[in-house]
Amino acid sequence: MSSQSQNSLFRQQQHLYRSAHYLAKSKAPTLYTPPPPSNEGTTKGRKRRASYEDEEMTNSEILEMRPAIGTGDVFQPKRNRLSIKKEFPITTLDKDKLIELINDLVDANPHLKTEVDAFIPPPTTQSISLVIANLEKKLHDSFPFGKTSVRDDYSYHRVKPALTDIVNALLEYAEHFTSSQDEFPSTIFSYLHFATIVAHRLPTWETEAHNQIKRDLYTELINYWKKAIDIASSKLDQGKIFGQQIVSEWAKELAQHDAETHGQFNEVVQKFKERLGWIIGL
Incomplete structure (x- = not known):
């Protein structure tokens, strides 16, 4: 082969190399579809074309990563990146820890109380009953194993924190x-x-001093019952009218609690008769 022919062949090979590695345009990935049953020659032909297209895709990616001619810039490969959302550590806290965190935050920053309260829906008797039910379960679970009916000093000290939580929640609501x-x-x-009713369910202990928590709870609840009677009476003075059926229900509930506590609610019963009893003929 002459020197001129060799030079011509070299230039053609160089042109093909540049076309494959520098001038190829990026193509969308080609999904491989299994060919329908046919003769062996056709199948092999399809596989060779798929390999050629894969090679083109690889060359295109190489092109994007090579420096641009005349510049020092490097092109990044055009691939989809997964965006990782950083989760705030608070998402790992359980409900009790989250409540404790918010309470501590508000205690340390009293000016946040108004803002926090704005995001909290007002409690309802239904939502409160769920909260108290969970607290009562914790109280039950706090007893020594197999001693849920035992009221000795050891059991009292085991359940005292859970018992205090129930009392505090009832009074706060x-x-x-x-x-x-x-x-x-x-x-x-x-x-x-x-x-x-929840107060009635709280355990009575063998050591009388341990029952002071329950006695104090009754005292506080009696004061709230008196306050409720005052509120209802003031509504009457403003022109509000209560039906006999609902007032009778209030009277029956008070009588039930007075009997359950052996007369501890007697003052509440008397005040109810004086302020609201006339509605039902008391």
Whole structure:
């Protein structure tokens, strides 16, 4: 072969190399579709074409990663990147820890209380009953294994934290309902009836001193019952009218609690008769 022919062949090979590695345009990935049953020659032909297209895709990616002619820039391969969303560590906290965190945050920054309250829906008797039910379960689970009916000193000290949580929750919700100007008396009485029933269910201990928590709870609830009667009476003075059926229900609930506590609610019963009893002929 002459020198001129060799030079011509070299230039053709160089041109083909540049076309394959520098001038090829990026193509969308070609999905491989299994060919229909046919003769062996046709199948092999299809596979060779698929391999050629894959080679073109690879060359295109190489082109994108090579420096541009005359510049020092490097092209990044055009591939889809998964965006990883960074989760705030608070998402790993369980409900109790989250509540504790928010309470601590508000205690340290009192100015946040108004903003936090704005995001919290007002409690209802139904939502509160779920909260108290969970607290009662924790109380039950706090007893030594197999001793849920035992009321000795050891069991008391085991369950005291859970017992205190129930008492605090009952009184906090009572304060909420009797302090809100928007609450209707029937809602207040309904909650107090529920809270007093929960108080009845709390354990009575062998050591009398341990029962002080329960006695204090009754004392606080009695004061809230009196406050509820005052609220209902003030509504009457403003022209609000209560039906006999609902007032009779309130009277029956109070009589039930007075009997359950052996007369501890007697003052509440008497005040109810004086302020609201005339509605039902008391």
